[in-house]
Amino acid sequence: MNPSISIGNYLIEKLLECGVRHAFGVPGDFVLGFDKLLEESAIEFINTCDEQGAGFAADAYARLRGLGVVCITYCVGGLKVTNTTAQAFAEKSPVVVISGAPGKNERIRNPLLHHKVREFDTQYKVFQELTIASTVLDNPNIAFQEIDRVIAAALKYKRPVYIELPRDMVFVTGNPNYQAVKQPEASNAEVLNEALNEAVTLINHARQPVILAGVEMNRFGLQEELLQLVEKTNMPIAQTLLGKSVISELHPNYIGLYQGAMGQEYTREYVESSDCLIMLGTFLSDINLGIFTADLNPKHSIYVTSEKTSIRWHNYEEIRLQDFVRGLLAADIRRRESIATNPLKIPANFSPITGQQITIDRLFGRLNSFIDKNTIAIADVGDALFAGLELFIHDKSRFVSPAYYASVGFAVPASIGAQFANPNLRPLVLVGDGAFQMTGIELSTVVRYGLNPIVIVLNNKGYATERPMRDGAFNDILNWRYSRVTELLGAGLGFEVNTEDELEAALMQSQAHCESFCILDVHLDPQDTSPALKRLSSALGERIGSQ
Incomplete structure (x- = not known):
């Protein structure tokens, strides 16, 4: 690390290390200094018509790229991305919200500075409710540490984070003695092994196992492992509404979108009659479950997300979704010789009827x-x-x-x-x-x-x-x-x-x-x-x- 690097440039370097090549936002006086640094860096600043548009663009970028950035000014810009940040939190999209802010020296004696709402930390308090981690970079001694901590949280939890950058801190040099400390992430090996043993036993004894894949398989980059698991075991796979396209829908093992009573009857019947339902990265939300018309029996369920692991009536702690999925892939799971024929087919070629009203x-x-x-x-x-x-x-x-x-x-x-x-x-x-x-x-x-x-x-x-x-x-x-x-x-x-x-x-x-x-x-x-x-x-x- 360059010992004389500024706080603003260190933040940009960390984003580049994480694969970010674009940041979305709208300029404003409290963030112009950082915007200029972005313009001079390898990250292209895409200024949109409105902050909400920037927030949605950063959300989509994060879903496909692994991390997104929205960069806006204080309060009039920041509070306009609260909705998009709330969506990113709800749907686990790792967006870094970077907001410019009044400088430390401008806050002396609490003046009525433009864009201020109530107190200088009002916006920060709002974003604490909408993000998994947040920070104000007002101390150069710990600024680099805070940047590392917050971005690491976004990557670990796949949720948005908030970084507030006072404009008189952008070009301040951070602590040159700071050494980044990487905390290794892993499941509890004994707990993981026990959970996998129970899951594999349940799968191998099942008459009709089926995988129900959800959005976290996308968020945590597990699509290839999921595909390998399907092809190794020859088990059928359905997906939820929010997880649509976690696997190619042309795959012969794909049996449709499960939505409870909202979905296709074939998919609903197959999933709900399964004696071993393997739910991987699935949100049990109302729309995902057809306004709670789903009939999924915990007695036959393996349910694993980034936040919870339960197999039948047993709950397991300290298990990462990634480790569990890869553990299943490595396990000795009996391959199914045949599965039910998938009735879902792409409709025949469209033949337009001249003059017919479109429906x-x-x-x-x-x-x-x-x-x-x-x-x-x-x-x-x-x-x-x-x-x-x-x-x-x-x-x-x-x-x-x-x-x-x-x-x-x-x-x-x-x-x-x-x-x-x-x-x-x-x-x-x-x-x-x-x-x-x-x-x-x-x-x-x-x-x-x-x-x-x-x-x-x-x-x-x-x-x-x-x-x-x-x-x-x-x-x-x-x-x-x-x-x-x-x-x-x-x-x-x-x-x-x-x-x-x-x-x-x-x-x-x-x-x-x-x-x-x-x-x-x-x-x-x-x-x-x-x-x-x-x-x-x-x-x-x-x-x-x-x-």
Whole structure:
């Protein structure tokens, strides 16, 4: 380590060591010094239209790259990313929130400085509730140690962290005698061995074992180990909504998305009748479990996450998810000679009917034959997500959505983070018209940085998710001419889509046009919703109606 390195440059070096090559944010006077350091470093600063867009972009980047960064100014910027940080915490996405702040010397006598809310530490207190670790870098003697501690927590727990950097500390030299201490992480070997023995015994004696994989298999980079486990044992595998694309959905052992009563009956019956359900990295949340319509018997369950390990009625402490999965892979598990035939097939090639009004079902049927292994589908909340669950994803980590926290407006800015995280993928953005009106202006950022997502706007003139639950004028929005945003931005191709043949022409032109973004304004009947959304709305409507 350079003995004369500044606190700001040390932070940048640590981010580079962790593979970060882009930071997302909006500049402001309290963070301009650090922004300039970023500009002069190997990390590219991507300034978005709004802080919320930056937060969503950093979240998507973290999901694909392993660590994301959002960099904003004090309070007026920082408090605008509280929602995106809350989502990252809820869905285990390791985002580093870096906020500029008033300098230490500016705080003497507690002046009414601009952007201040109540006290100078008000924002810090807010982020303590939304992150797994937080710090204010106001002491050069321990600044490097604090940076190491906080970033290590993000990587260990796969959750967001907060670093506040007073602007008069950016160029201050840290403690040159600081030596980084790496704490080895490992499971308790005896406990792990006992848990694996019980799990392997249960699996080998089972008649119908099945793996139910969740989002943590993505977050902890265990997709390859999961695939090897499936192919070594020949066990069938299902996945949860939030964990969609943890494995290729074209794999012969894949039996579908498990969502309790919301999902396909075949998948539900197979999973719930299993006498050994191996749940790996799975969140037992309401939407993941079909609004708690799931019927999973703990008597037949092996449940392992980064926070908990339980096998039948036994709980085990000090076990890492990574160690357990790799232990299963190395264990002597009986290979199954045959499994049930997977009934899930990609729909036949789409044949557009000239003049026929487009529907949700036909739209996503066509998208199933449109996507390929170089496509990453990014779904916003609503039917963009629930109809999107019917898409067959060709490779691991090729479907991203806020399927647990469910914050509307995620998809367009998330496509920015996703494409910077992996430039070889072209985002297919699935977004409702309401969600687009919240953050769709981030297409300006898309144009500025030469990105090329294909944006499908599901234009059903309002919040279709809520209409079946309880309708009213509050679900209506102004009907924009979405395809003409290209005229505003001076780039991109826009398409009005009312019929199946118009959809076909728009998709073919969009596929060929790689220089910039494409946007398809797909006009849908406001009452036309996917079967999955109908099932969800019915369950939620029953809850609301009883309150």
